[in-house]
Amino acid sequence: MKKVLEAKELNKYFYKPVEFHVLKDINLSVYSGEFASIVGPSGSGKSTLLYALSSLDREYQGQVLFNDIELKTLTNEKLAHLRNKSIGFIFQFHYLLADFTALDNVMLPGLKLGELPHEEAGR
Amino acid sequence: MNRFPILKIVITHLTSRKRQTIVSMLGVTFGITVFIFQAGVITGLQDFFIEKTINSTAHIHIFQNKNQKSPPVLRNVYSEDDTWISVPNIKSKNELPKLKRGLQIVEILESYPEVSGVSPSLSTQAIFKIGVADISGIINGVDIRKENRLFDLEQDMVSGSIIRLETVNNGIILGSGLAESLGTVLNDNITVVSPGGIALQMKVVGVLDTGLRDLDDSRAYCSIRNTQKLMNVTGSYITDINIKLEDVDQSGTLAREFESRFGYTAEDWKQANEGIFSVFRIQNIVTYLVIISILLVSGFGIFNILSMMIYEKMNDIAILKSIGYTDIDIRNVFLLEALIIGFLGGLIGLVIGFVISWITSIIPTNIEGFVSSEYLNINFDPAFYLLAFIFGLVATGIAGYLPAKKASKIDPINIIRSQ
Numbered sequence: 001m002k003k004v005l006e007a008k009e010l011n012k013y014f015y016k017p018v019e020f021h022v023l024k025d026i027n028l029s030v031y032s033g034e035f036a037s038i039v040g041p042s043g044s045g046k047s048t049l050l051y052a053l054s055s056l057d058r059e060y061q062g063q064v065l066f067n068d069i070e071l072k073t074l075t076n077e078k079l080a081h082l083r084n085k086s087i088g089f090i091f092q093f094h095y096l097l098a099d100f101t102a103l104d105n106v107m108l109p110g111l112k113l114g115e116l117p118h119e120e121a122g123r
Numbered sequence: 124m125n126r127f128p129i130l131k132i133v134i135t136h137l138t139s140r141k142r143q144t145i146v147s148m149l150g151v152t153f154g155i156t157v158f159i160f161q162a163g164v165i166t167g168l169q170d171f172f173i174e175k176t177i178n179s180t181a182h183i184h185i186f187q188n189k190n191q192k193s194p195p196v197l198r199n200v201y202s203e204d205d206t207w208i209s210v211p212n213i214k215s216k217n218e219l220p221k222l223k224r225g226l227q228i229v230e231i232l233e234s235y236p237e238v239s240g241v242s243p244s245l246s247t248q249a250i251f252k253i254g255v256a257d258i259s260g261i262i263n264g265v266d267i268r269k270e271n272r273l274f275d276l277e278q279d280m281v282s283g284s285i286i287r288l289e290t291v292n293n294g295i296i297l298g299s300g301l302a303e304s305l306g307t308v309l310n311d312n313i314t315v316v317s318p319g320g321i322a323l324q325m326k327v328v329g330v331l332d333t334g335l336r337d338l339d340d341s342r343a344y345c346s347i348r349n350t351q352k353l354m355n356v357t358g359s360y361i362t363d364i365n366i367k368l369e370d371v372d373q374s375g376t377l378a379r380e381f382e383s384r385f386g387y388t389a390e391d392w393k394q395a396n397e398g399i400f401s402v403f404r405i406q407n408i409v410t411y412l413v414i415i416s417i418l419l420v421s422g423f424g425i426f427n428i429l430s431m432m433i434y435e436k437m438n439d440i441a442i443l444k445s446i447g448y449t450d451i452d453i454r455n456v457f458l459l460e461a462l463i464i465g466f467l468g469g470l471i472g473l474v475i476g477f478v479i480s481w482i483t484s485i486i487p488t489n490i491e492g493f494v495s496s497e498y499l500n501i502n503f504d505p506a507f508y509l510l511a512f513i514f515g516l517v518a519t520g521i522a523g524y525l526p527a528k529k530a531s532k533i534d535p536i537n538i539i540r541s542q
Contacts, residue, residue: 054445083445085447097439100135104131108128
């Protein structure tokens with residue numbers, strides 16, 4: 001099976017308010033078709049890990065590879081495209097765009113990607 | 124929609140905060156309206172004045188400048204390099220302000236293809252009397268047909284006709300202000316006294332109202348012959364030649380040419396009205412300063428509203444970025460919002476500006492003063508509308524770009540993590 005997501009020697013520190021080592025030497029591989037969940041008590045760094053794996057956060061040591069591409073080497077624009085095409089987000093809080101309808105909220109990434117015509121994206 | 128994924132966001136943002144959108148649009152609208160109205164009124168007044176001036180003054184005026192001092196005669200004997208000459212109290216030679224061979228000059232001028240009309244004239248100060256009323260003014264001796272071709276006097280006649288100046292012996296045409304102060308009407312007989320003490324009985328054959336107050340209050344026309352009688356000079360005596368050109372813009376260069384060719388002072392209409400043009404220049408500077416400050420204020424208004432909106436929409440920006448909208452997309456969203464506000468606000472401003480200008484132009488104002496005119500003359504030059512619109516777009520573009528740039532720099536992780 002193809003390896004989709006891989007973290008190598010991932011280390012993450014918070015510096016404010018005091019230095020704190022959140023993620024310690026994380027090595028992780030997720031394969032195509034696999035369903036993975038990360039479980040832990042609150043404050044253990046689940047969200048922080050996901051932010052790093054999903055390319056939003058890039059201030060860590062080590063490597064995150066997505067389809068064998070090192071995320072840190074990509075420009076902002078390429079990352080935005082990658083997120084748009086390949087990553088779906090459901091945030092912990094209700095992160096929805098308040099001014100848009102529910103349908104629009106779901107459609108927005110598709111609109112950006114522009115690979116489906118509007119009617120189909122709306123269906 | 125596919126090609127413009129941000130368009131939906133822009134429209135949603137603008138329509139979900141209608142009041143904010145309308146307030147910032149009103150800022151632009153107000154600025155553009157004032158721009159259109161003020162520019163229209165000021166330049167309309169100026170154009171009206173320039174047109175009146177062009178119609179009632181010659182494009183080129185040839186005369187002998189009496190104020191030129193004659194150089195001391197000693198200069199003929201001693202050269203400047205060797206000798207210092209100091210002659211106090213130099214006075215001009217006692218020369219009449221006559222144009223020698225004036226009528227020949229007129230003929231030469233008429234052969235120029237650029238010249239559309241030439242009118243020789245002579246003028247003198249005179250006192251106009253009727254009964255006990257007397258008023259001083261300037262009497263112009265003219266060939267009325269030629270003068271009419273230059274200045275279209277016929278059109279400005281309030282009563283009487285210009286042609287009676289030729290048919291009535293001792294006929295005179297008075298400016299409207301002059302006639303009013305004298306209390307004369309058509310066909311009254313008045314006495315004209317020259318500085319030399321010669322008095323002539325004259326019959327009022329017309330009253331003229333050019334709309335230029337200064338002229339109407341002091342100027343009178345009569346035939347060349349009668350004026351020569353008043354001045355006690357011979358039949359070839361003329362003091363001024365007025366010239367109209369096919370193309371007004373050539374007046375400067377042709378004036379120089381005539382000056383060197385005939386040896387008399389040739390003044391073009393811009394020189395003759397220099398005072399007014401410098402007033403206009405200052406007026407224009409003030410107008411543009413006011414307009415620019417209004418646009419600056421509305422620009423800051425847009426800047427403020429967009430900055431606040433971006434602050435409110437930090438979360439939206441973070442979400443949009445995490446679902447794949449690039450920095451440039453985000454910048455374009457806010458820039459486009461500013462430009463749409465500028466575009467619509469500007470468009471409405473143009474319409475309101477036009478309507479206000481139009482209403483003003485049909486309300487009778489009866490201005491009396493510098494110039495008299497029944498209506499306010501307003502310039503509807505499309506160039507102003509274009510300029511105002513471009514100004515508005517540029518102002519909103521700049522005002523929108525800065526907050527939009529800031530929005531594009533937002534790092535989504537900082538927003539999301541801080542929740």
